[in-house]
Amino acid sequence: MAFKDYSNAGMWRNAIKRYGIPKDPDSEVSALEGSGVVYVGWDGRVFALDPENGNKRWCRTLRSYGLAAMESQQIDMAFQAGALYAIWNNRIFKLDPSNGQILNIRRADAHLAILFV
16 A cells, blocks of 8 residues: 555654654655554655554664665565565665564665565
């Protein structure tokens, strides 16, 4: 489901405001549903939100790994083999979808990034 669909739902308005996610549905915010959770990526952070009420289950700040946003604040995400992958700032982060723990970080290259298209 596109983030703009979530951003228009009443229960999400408060979550969007609380967590500093832009309200503009055309902004570079990505959302991905999986395992009964909505994962939202924005500005170097990945959130796991409850789809029923928008409450945060966890948040992982990717910037804490010495990285700063260069051009895009968007985080592309995908599920593969039971893991959540987030591509941001030329890095691929492998996260545990249940708690947001970063399991691995790799520098992105064309061969790795193509897996997520």
